[in-house]
Amino acid sequence: MIDLNHVSLRREETQILDDVTLTVRKDEHWVLLGRNGSGKTSILEMINGYVFPSSGTVKVLHSIYGKVDVREIRRKIGYISQSLMDKLALSDPVWEVVATGEFGYLRFYEQIPEDLKEKAMRMLAFVKLEHRGTHLLGTLSQGERKKAMLARALMADPTLLIMDEPCSGLDLFEREQLLVTINELNMKSVTLFYVTHHMEEIMPLFTHVALLEQGKLIAAGPKRDVLTEENIRLAYNVNVDLEWHQDRPWIRVI
Numbered sequence: 267m268i269d270l271n272h273v274s275l276r277r278e279e280t281q282i283l284d285d286v287t288l289t290v291r292k293d294e295h296w297v298l299l300g301r302n303g304s305g306k307t308s309i310l311e312m313i314n315g316y317v318f319p320s321s322g323t324v325k326v327l328h329s330i331y332g333k334v335d336v337r338e339i340r341r342k343i344g345y346i347s348q349s350l351m352d353k354l355a356l357s358d359p360v361w362e363v364v365a366t367g368e369f370g371y372l373r374f375y376e377q378i379p380e381d382l383k384e385k386a387m388r389m390l391a392f393v394k395l396e397h398r399g400t401h402l403l404g405t406l407s408q409g410e411r412k413k414a415m416l417a418r419a420l421m422a423d424p425t426l427l428i429m430d431e432p433c434s435g436l437d438l439f440e441r442e443q444l445l446v447t448i449n450e451l452n453m454k455s456v457t458l459f460y461v462t463h464h465m466e467e468i469m470p471l472f473t474h475v476a477l478l479e480q481g482k483l484i485a486a487g488p489k490r491d492v493l494t495e496e497n498i499r500l501a502y503n504v505n506v507d508l509e510w511h512q513d514r515p516w517i518r519v520i
């Protein structure tokens with residue numbers, strides 16, 4: 267699904283990524299963790315083909331970037347981020363915003379076919395937001411907007427779904443609701459690549475974790491191997507106690 271092979275990224279004097287090698291296979295769901303400025307967004311932008319490495323190769327969905335039309339690959343990638351959320355039209359009905367995901371548009375300027383509306387409503391039902399379908403996006407709570415964005419990403423039936431801090435800004439209730447919906451994505455044949463600052467968001471469906479520190483991967487692999495108190499101390503320079511509860515990691519700073 268994703269193959270980063272000895273990837274480095276430099277911008278002027280800054281070494282943003284330093285020899286990152288990471289393989290994400292089908293049927294795995296990954297979480298990328300790391301401190302502010304460790305290079306997480308840079309990795310996501312590389313996977314989306316918006317940024318090219320200074321050295322190394324990026325292979326996504328069996329295609330090596332630089333040798334293919336990245337727009338073709340992007341059609342199979344769902345990307346959920348705050349910057350995308352900021353571009354969606356708050357004055358449009360939710361179902362219409364969701365339907366734009368079919369083509370990757372930001373807005374429709376023509377009549378929308380009825381079958382597309384029905385599909386958008388089905389995606390809204392999957393994220394349990396059908397009852398808000400005819401409301402305007404701007405009237406939804408932050409959590410509902412994130413769910414709408416997830417429904418929009420699912421319209422194109424992505425092979426890979428990248429989520430950049432989808433729970434940021436959500437209260438406990440909204441966050442848990444969104445996480446339950448994300449956990450239900452294991453019913454679909456989509457590979458998840460999820461960035462967060464909060465380890466308790468690592469829901470049971472996630473299988474693997476990668477830990478970045480100052481542009482270097484310090485650990486990557488099955489979640490219980492990577493999420494150790496020692497690795498967390500190395501990545502965050504904080505001593506923690508770690509416990510697993512209902513297959514989610516919970517940490518306590520000590």
Ligand SMILES: Nc1ncnc2c1ncn2[C@@H]1O[C@H](COP(=O)(O)OP(=O)(O)OP(=O)(O)O)[C@@H](O)[C@H]1O
Pocket residue numbers: 277278280282300301302303304305306307308309
């Ligand atoms: N175009 C650029 N030119 C110079 N430095 C850059 C550029 N883009 C990113 N950086 C630097 O690279 C580092 C990694 O940035 P990146 O946004 O990938 O980190 P991040 O882990 O996503 O951070 P956060 O958790 O705060 O979102 C940061 O120090 C950032 O300032």
